Amino acid sequence: MTQTFLLGLDGASYTVLRPLIDGSADEGVVMPYLAGLVADGYSATLRSTAHPLTPPAWTSVCTGRTPGHHGIYDFVRFEDMGDDIYFTLYDSRDIRCETLWQIAGRAGKTVASLNFPMMAPPQEVNGALVPGFVSWKHLRRNTWPRELYDRIKTLDGFDPREMSWDFERESQIGDVMPDDELHDWVEKHLPRDHQWFNIGLHLLREDNPDLMALMLDGTDKIQHQAWHVLDPRYWNPSEASHGRKKVRALVLDYFRGLDGYIRELHQAAGPDCQFVIVSDHGFTGAEKVVRINKYLESLGVLAWRAHDGSEAARRRDLANFANLDWTRTRAYCPTPSSNGVVIRVKSDKNPGGVDPAEYESFRAGLIAELLALRDPETGEAVIREVLKREDAFPGPAMGQAPDLTLVLSDHGFVSVRNLAPAVVTRPVPMGTHHPDGIFIMTGPGVRRAQGAVLSIVDTTAIVAHGLGLDIPADFEGRVPDDLFDGAWLTEHPVRIGGQTAAQDGTPAHDGDEADEDQREEVLAQLRLLGYLED
Amino acid sequence: MDAAKVRALVQATLEEFIEDWGLEAEIKPETRIVEDLEFDSIDVIQLTVAIESALGGRKLGFQDLLMRDGRYIDDLSLREVQDFVAAKIAA
Structure with a gap:
């Protein structure tokens, strides 16, 4: 039986979700299932990392550590060579701390981790790992274990092109688009979440991992480009053109679909599973x-x-x-x-x-x-x-x-x-990141309450506790006092104990000659990608 | 490892590499990875990493193959990759 389901919604924000769950949107209640989880469970604002950006923030969720410890600050890192600056890409080898997947595995727990960034190349886990933000052509090589790819390939509707990172499409974020172009852009993003949902549901039903962790990132992508049709501050239906109304209708269809994914995953996980929904950061308009x-x-x-x-x-x-x-x-x-x-x-x-x-x-x-x-x-x-x-x-x-x-x-x-x-x-x-994201949790022992602001690293401590693990003493987060009821805490006291496995404290890319070669490869990659010109 | 085995390993790595790409192309020594196999620039680098992994993580200095006269080359044949890897292994 899956004990804990960690569902990541990249960039999810109460600014957008609240009108969709309380019915104050023009379209009424768009996400009834999520509304029920909020009403029946514990919710709070989740404060992101000091700079609320996807790589550092999700890495904090995955490690329970802040960027000053895990070492991920951006998509890109840079090295000052004096007469030039080398830009390189961060990857899993740069994470200086043990991940929750590894910690759980050491304790004998099985894990499935799907679509989290900075997870490629994949590290060995006690279960399954498919990283996010990887080109579809290289998903097989970055899947753990390799045989997993052959399993998910057999799923109905599986299409790696739809589920993985499209560098060209993502690079358009920030461009101002006419409504018809924006409509097409949003439409092309819709299948990706469905692909990941499908894999998540399959692994949940087939493998029943102790910890099921799935991240859906359509929220972030769509909010970046379509913020002006989502934020109640900017959306005015009486002034909106037909084209803009079409964009909003499509975007709300996305959120309706997302509510359906949440419903199916929550129901498949069952009533004995603690279901945790978090975002890496919130959103606002720039x-x-x-x-x-x-x-x-x-x-x-x-x-x-x-x-x-x-x-x-x-x-x-x-x-x-x-x-x-x-x-x-x-x-x-x-x-x-x-x-x-x-x-x-x-x-x-x-x-x-x-x-x-x-x-x-x-x-x-x-x-x-x-x-x-x-x-x-x-x-x-x-x-x-x-x-x-x-x-x-x-x-x-x-x-x-x-x-x-x-x-x-x-x-x-x-x-x-x-x-x-x-x-x-x-x-x-333009949609941009705000430090205040979401935390919603339901399940055994979880109180029905609205809590005070949580830190993003609290998420990791809460999930570790839900799995029955001692919370490593070097985790920077905590389990809020008002999250669980007294009966749960009597049976499952929050225990702090042990440390995460020692890391060498230096990024994998730094240092010796072999790493220099590795750096050259990445530099070559960036040059070939057009990030750097000769 | 002798040259024939190295060549076979490089070809097998390439075949596995493109297994899911939905290509019809037959892999031969004269197959060109960009023109025939639709490699993007990032795929070239990923392939070099895959070949090095297949050889136990040994670093082969693929920059020497990928750069000529200070510029990145436009395309490569499988034979060129095989020759390069075989020469490095023999050295």
């Missing part, structure tokens, strides 16, 4: 484009790479990677998803960097300048907070974090493109 590197240029700490007019140079300028003259750059934002500013410290390979003795004063000055950035239309601050890495990401992996993390006033992601002006208003609000 109204401004903030070209942060343009602003840093105006401060005299950044210089763009000279443009030779070639097609390659044009593509570099439009890429989502900072394209800079590294010999004249002392502070820069590497990627939009990072919302980070990296300060380049002086060294033998980087003689133009900030002198270590001046680092603190340079950083303090930069923070003041960043907070001073104003929206020319309103005169209001564009950046609400600048987080120092020792405050946002304390831990042994802090050194891999950007020196500063920016929280924009509208929670948007920055742009790293070489365009002016530094701050402009978007034609339509």
Whole structure:
């Protein structure tokens, strides 16, 4: 019997879900089953990682540790080579902590983990693992155990092209689309969740893993592009065009379908299973484009790479990677998803960097300048907070974090493109991540209540407890006092004990000669992908 | 491992690699991975990793095969990959 079902809904937010479950949406109750789970169970706001982004946040769910410990900060990590910056992709080998799947396996529990990011290449688990964010062509090689792929291949309707990451389609997130194009874009995203749901349901019924963990990410993708038809602040049916109403109808069909997936999974798991629904972050609408590197240029700490007019140079300028003259750059934002500013410290390979003795004063000055950035239309601050890495990401992996993390006033992601002006208003609000996600839980011993704000790392402690495990002492989360009833806690006291298995504390990609080769492979991969131009 | 076994292993790895791609192509030494097998750039790198895994994780320095005169090449035949791997194993 499956003891715990962890259902991840990427980017799920009460802002969207509440009107769909309480009937205040124009269309009435769109998600009746979820409404029932909320009414009968425990729900709370789930506060994400300091920078609410999919890779660090889901890795926190999977490890019970914050990014300063697990070491994942972004989709992309970067290495300063002095005269150039190498951008590489984070993967499972960069996670410095043991995952919940491994912890449960060590305790003799069986696990199925489906569609969680940063899980490729797959590590051995006591059960099944299919990672998310992998191209369909490489799913077999990244599935654990390899034979599992042959099993899921036999499922009715199985189509790996539909379930896996389409780099071209994902790269369109952030583009402004006309309604008909947006309708098509949303439509193409609908089958992916169905594919993962189908595999999840199959493994749940066939294998009955002690821990079933499934992540569905249609919520995130659709909210990014279609936020303006979802957020009650922006949706006004009396002013919406026919095309826009069609988009909303399709998006709500997606949420209706999602409610059906939740119903089937919950019913298949059975009444004796603790069912936990979490998101990695919430969502909100961003109204401004903030070209942060343009602003840093105006401060005299950044210089763009000279443009030779070639097609390659044009593509570099439009890429989502900072394209800079590294010999004249002392502070820069590497990627939009990072919302980070990296300060380049002086060294033998980087003689133009900030002198270590001046680092603190340079950083303090930069923070003041960043907070001073104003929206020319309103005169209001564009950046609400600048987080120092020792405050946002304390831990042994802090050194891999950007020196500063920016929280924009509208929670948007920055742009790293070489365009002016530094701050402009978007034609339509774009969905962006908000730190406040969702936590909903039902099942044996779970109280019917609305709890206080939880931390994303609490999720891992709660799931570990539900599995009957001692919560490792180095987990950073806790089981809330009001989550379970007294009878449950008498029979199942929350026990803290032991540690997660020791890790070597260094990313798999760093260090020795073999890892250098590995890095070269990834660099080659990125170049071939067009992320880096020669 | 002798050259014939290396060549067979490379071919078998490639055949397994594209098993689920729904291609009709027959794999021969002259098969070109981009033109005939619809490889994307990321697939080329994944294939090199798969071949290295099939050889027990041995690093073969595929950059030497993939780059010519400082530029990444456009296409490769299976024979070129086999020759490269066989030469590295023999060295």
